[in-house]
Amino acid sequence: MESHVRRLSVVVAVQNVLVVASLLVTVCVYWRAEEQQRVSGDNVHIQFDPISRLQGNRTLQFDRTRSKHMMSLVDEQNQRILVNCTGPYVLYVDVCYQNLNLGNSTGFLQLLVEGSNTPVSSFTLQASREVCRGLHCIVFLRAKERASLHLLADEGFQIKNATVGLNYLLGTETQCYF
Structure with a gap:
């Protein structure tokens, strides 16, 4: 039972890391798109x-x-x-x-x-x-x-x-x- 809990906590930790990484990628893409829109107005x-x-x-x-x-x-x-x-x-x-x-x-x-x-x-x-x-x-x-x-x-x-x-x-x- 204890090993099952450890595996479950590892899976939850990996899932949380993936969610945070996905969120960081989304924020970076949004900021870059926003930057390009600002620059294009100066073309x-x-x-x-x-x-x-x-x-x-x-x-x-x-x-x-x-x-x-x-x-x-x-x-x-x-x-x-x-x-x-x-x-x-x-x-x-x-x-x-x-x-x-x-x-x-x-x-x-x-x-x-x-x-x-x-x-x-x-x-x-x-x-x-x-x-x-x-x-x-x-x-x-x-x-x-x-x-x-x-x-x-x-x-x-x-x-x-x-x-x-x-x-x-x-x-x-x-x-x-x-």
């Missing part, structure tokens, strides 16, 4: 409020930014984005577009850097009806560059709405190359 980025009803050949104009850190709009027309860190960025666009006429129409959404005629990135948008898509690409931008998004479109092509953003892929401003 170099800019995200704009949705824009709507765009037609023809024009530079996209952003009314307001939804979120930004270390990036900004630099002109009165809210068309040019100031880049503060050199490196790779992800350009993402959530867009709905349509053809207002019969048949097909095409639009091109291009990211241009001031002083260059060659687009850094270009999305082809073809529609015979309403289409909604998420688009993204990796672009390399340099500190102090000014970038803008341009729509080149056939007659009848319309962007119903679009949400646009740029995120620096190397992380926070402490990892920023000027």
